[in-house]
Amino acid sequence: MTELAQQNGLFGLVAEELRAVETCLQAPVGGNGLLSSVARYAIASGGKRVRPALVLLAARACGAKEATRMVMLASVAEMMHAATLIHDDIVDRSPTRRGRPSTMARWGAEVSVLVGDFLYSRAVQMLVADEDLRIMRGFADATVAMTEAEVLQLQHLWNLTMPEPDYLKIVRGKTAALMSASCRGGAQVAGAPEAVIEALAAYGLQLGIGFQLVDDALDYAAREERLGKPVASDFREGKITYPILHVMAVASEADRAALVRLAGQQSIEEGDVAFLRALVERYAAIPATMRLVDGYLARARASLGALPDSPARESLLRLVDFVRERDW
């Protein structure tokens, strides 16, 4: 999707800086063969580079000229993201990530724990070298929120009666917090006034919530070859997401009971996936999720009202549409 997004011109404005980010990401380690190989494998596992693009576009939208700090910060955001993905795959025991073996499947949980730790501590080291306390604070707060959300998600595995506020807290923490910190950091690097910084942080937060909700919808709605993982992966792993919460809220007693039985098994077979998709279809859970998405995306768009017109602001607006329309 890096290619796709660039074809669409979505990140075209910062294409040069994104290439510099790739260079920076490929050279994080000196003198340690295994660490370097695994870190590169994890980082090269593609990914959409959404967080680096958010840093860069937010910085540009605030008039940043000087690329070096933007590129450093964009790399930090992606390294933190990669670190959490590596650890998530251990937590979820995921054999694949984006259609190829996960770092854990390829190198084992032992190495993966350490490489995740390394990428995160290198990212912190880079932030410290940059010497901007406000930016550090944003990323530190985001990583605390991320780990809190991941633990909350574990606590609610297979919990069909998870309160919606807890679900939204998980969504905010696991995805939106780092996107928000990325936008905030971009604006701070550009020396934007406080109101603009906060507007971009709000944009990143709302966009991130929408992004994760779309992800949760696609898990039931998309075709497997687009997902790079099996359909209904979330449910297979016990993660109850909005489409299922919606079904639980509106379904017939019989359908709810069937769902409760299924969750009670804590193990899903292929026939169950067809049943899950049928329930999601019957109770229009995808349109319901997308209505929720639209609310967040509308607020994301509105937040950009605080910024003057610019090509970067245009790109951030188009990114909102892209989140809505994506089936990648």
Add this chain to the structure above:
Amino acid sequence: MTELAQQNGLFGLVAEELRAVETCLQAPVGGNGLLSSVARYAIASGGKRVRPALVLLAARACGAKEATRMVMLASVAEMMHAATLIHDDIVDRSPTRRGRPSTMARWGAEVSVLVGDFLYSRAVQMLVADEDLRIMRGFADATVAMTEAEVLQLQHLWNLTMPEPDYLKIVRGKTAALMSASCRGGAQVAGAPEAVIEALAAYGLQLGIGFQLVDDALDYAAREERLGKPVASDFREGKITYPILHVMAVASEADRAALVRLAGQQSIEEGDVAFLRALVERYAAIPATMRLVDGYLARARASLGALPDSPARESLLRLVDFVRERDW
């Protein structure tokens, strides 16, 4: 050993601050049941609180008066230490830690990965709130060195011909780096001059190397009930430490060949442990290790020459002796 050390008066000078550290460590999390429980379990698994004591004694030796920042920094050092222990137990698949189930054994690798991440990111958040870039830099550098060392250790599992510089790099990274950062941070909190900060950082580094080398010797020399884990745990996990490197350097060809066969099996039985201990005895590997220790500890003592006489400096000197004599 917290009790033991306090009986010995080793940390008596900072007993009050150490109690404040305990309070701080017990209250790291708000509003998340599982995270809080596991973090407390991991932190309460005892430990010697050496790193907090180093922060506090270094600060006192530099004339620090105000306890709040010292206690915060001491807590940060212990949280980072706890985070690495939690992740190490995943890496080593250790069922026990200090004679009770490891966090991983008790709560699973999934939760343990996240709780380690949480403790580390909370520690970073606390450092950011303290707003001292030099202190942040010291701890960030230490955590990068720690993860690099852990990966290097994995690369050298079962490697009887590991170069001694790599072994010492592992020892420095996995133990001494954080002890050094703790001493450095204590001196920085106290506003010590640069030369004194560097002297205390050097003290912590040399002390930490000695500390880890003693640990590696005790793994073969101590009784199981003192270790809280089986004798020769390191070899069982494939970790080749100084006593074994010494045997490889001086043993007869037949003994070396037997050791190579044993390492080749990558799995050790009780009879093998007796053989390992016999080799360690025959080739005087413990005295050889302790000679190396003595060099580092002498340099640790010498580093304290840069400081004026004080009760805290006395305690740091006694800690050097204690590292030498410990069988805990």
